[in-house]
Amino acid sequence: MAAALGTSPTIVEYFEGEDFYSCGYCKNESGSRSNGMWAHSMTVQDYQALIDRGWRRSGKYVYKPVMNQTCCPQYTIRCRPLHFQPSKSHKKVLKKMFKFLSKGEFSRGNNEEEPMDSQMDDAAVDDFVLKSKLDLQSDHRPLGEDYNEIIECEVKEKEESLEAKETKELNQSYDEKEKLGSGEPSSSVKVVPSAPKPGKGADLSKPPCRKAKDIRKERKRQKLILKSQTDKLEGFQIQHEPQPFPSEKPKLNQPKSIEDFIFDTLPEDAAHQLEFTRFLCSSPLEAESPPNGPDCGYGSFHQQYWLDGKIIAVGVIDILPYCVSSVYLYYDPDYSFLSLGVYSALREIAFTRQLHEKTSQLSYYYMGFYIHSCPKMRYKGQYRPSDLLCPETYVWVPIEQCLPALENSKYCRFNQDTKAVDEERVNELDRLRVLYKRTIMPYNIYKKRQKGPSDEAIVQQYADLVGQTCSERMLLFRS
Template sequence: MAAAPGPSPTIVEYFEGEDFYRCGYCKNETGSRSNGMWAHSMTVQDYQALIDRGWRRSGKYVYKPVMNQTCCPQYTIRCQPLHFQPSKSHKKVLKKMFKFLSKGEFSKGNNEEEPMDSQMDDAAVEDFVLKSKLDIQSDRRPLSEDYNEVIESEVKEKEENLEAKEIQQFNQSHAAKESLGSGEPSRTVKGVPSTPKPGKGADLSKPPCRKAKDIRKERKRQKLILKSQTDKLEDFQTEREPQLLPSGKSKLNQPKSIEDFIFDTLPEDAAHQLKFTRFLCSSPLEAETPPNGPDCGYGSFHQQYWLDGKIIAVGVIDVLPYCVSSVYLYYDPDYSFLSLGVYSALREIAFTRQLHEKTSQLSYYYMGFYIHSCPKMKYKGQYRPSDLLCPETYVWVPIEQCLPALENSKYCRFNQDTKAVDEERVNELDRLRVLYKRTIMPYNIYKKRQKGPSDEAIVQQYADLVGQTCSERMLLFRS
């Protein structure tokens, strides 16, 4: 039995550095600049490698900002879903959705939507509005009944009660056990008499007085012993807890996860029903279903959001070997009060965690570009923990380490190792693959057959941008 044919190779048509054009972020008429190529077809492996070098796709057009020249440098950002915990604003969106679905209650306040990415110029579909991912709401009031705050309040109250009990027990135990002292005048300390009996000096039937400082030290020592014993008990319980807790339930002393909010069961008489469907969609990415991959396979997908039988939003995502990459979301503006950008991003983070259970190497959520110089586009940095891609060495750096440098300069090299270089820089241009006159050949053969002026400078630029591995795997179309 013949083996199933593999995916078509990546075929791209490269365009040398474009002229400066209008920036969609700062509105500078001649401030933005990027390199681009048209993807006739592309494997998920190659696109994964490209976005890890700062590329991003809009339809079949794949582009990379010229970071040290463009007015608003765009840094590739990825979130770490396996360690992600929703913030208060994220929980607010999730609770708002649950309240709307269960009771039909909502508040159409002033919702400040995020501007669309300048490269997202695909036509809007009928009454849908194309918006950038991860829209953030202007209302940031703290939650009055936040889960963490309730737990912390309960823990604090229990600690205070325990401390009062400890002090009482401490005084009682010392009153019974301490031997007679030297007759030192007593002091006003709880559990110890403040004055001796008239005419008799110190009361020999009572324990000797102690300095308040000594009592405080003893109390502290007792509390440390108690805390040590409590910690050991908690460690013992933690080891046994996974076997005792039902699957999918979070422990009471831990914050709620996205899944706890998203997959919370709605009441039987819920006011609305929200359903999700996922379909492969048209894209340059070749769909793949390897045996060790996720159940849905790799490729581009439409995630459809259906409310009471009506489609209200469609998110486009790319499922790649190591990540879920958010492309964009378009939705019915009548439902903007539900903060669908934030909600869909949180669902996609949860989806990434689901895929990771089957495919362990798939463990990141790519959010596109982070633009620190544009105030309204810094919101992606709130999905923590997250990393930014160094534009010179293409290594990932925690965003917390990048922010101080970005405050001083729009363009930054994040890698602190001054000797580090791009490990994928092209050293052998002759090994680059070319598609010329329907024939695949290495670049050194193409050069011999080429007629007219040499295009080696353009090919070298392309190779430097895509890296050695991609230059040897992808086919560069030349006419």
């Protein structure tokens, strides 16, 4: 996609890899290393190409970790919103927000503050820890297995174990009462059924109580019978009474979409009102409004969260030709009990789906970096389906295929094709564009005018990192 007419070209100053510095993730004083450049201006097309090569911006500074050298490799991660289904922990956050807005009810509990770039809460972390433990216990589980089903099985087993424990304790309590009443060991007590006294004991005129486990099994059996009958009925209707709009027909057991939770209608007497506003914000990205783009255009935006007329959070996003990229979120800590990091991420996923309806190629949600070596930063892997970017060939690989390798090594090449190479690697440096003394020129002309020692090694490093396409579109400022 060519840059829109009237927008300024991308102009950057490149800084070669600096010395190692302190890591904000593992707290290593000299373990982190990255390359960076200052963006005086940048088109959304160029930034899209850069983040697809592992770059990320913080304000006007754009950086790329030196993946095979840094202590905590940071892999670019993207979610596929068109196929996204909220997890149990995500639904918990959405339900919590709806309950707070509609009834004003909330439980602060022991919520910890969420990192600005994290979009994480305790529920998401606990969910991931449980899944990680299951991964370790399974020993080479096939990829793509339904982890949620496994978790549900474990929860059911715990419930059944708890019921058995309660039944055992109840029986022990009953035996102890018999001992106290008779003065003899419980084994010698002969229990003779008798009519219960008024207000005490079981009502023999009613059927005996059933265990909760048996009740659940019966309910499940009834649901299966009902579903089977309904399926037969629907099959009959389809054969004899074709529906004009089959896509609008409700489906049984259809999981709720993220929109069902977020855009659920609040009651008229709702305790709180949550509103959203969106504004362009200061950024190196040049705002564009092409005719085939989204109504809001491309660029950087502030998404403001207003609760009863008070601003409680602001999310910064970049809307690019093929994705919505989450930059960061900051919020009022008094409202951390609402898990605003997770809630904002889910809203941004839903927003991406809305933009896709108008602009079909815009179909991804970029969440920044996934850092497997830092357990607290693994939560982004819970927004599935998602992909990680191969740091050597820059192709996207489903995260399920990447996790086993990351368990063995912090730095990994995800592309399994050993012959695959970086298709954007620069082979002709002379075609790279330079801005020198306010004049745009190809690198081969700049070399002839350059005074002093050659900077070809630095320029080659820059070109390899940004790729052939960006090196020919962007302007590398040289003084």
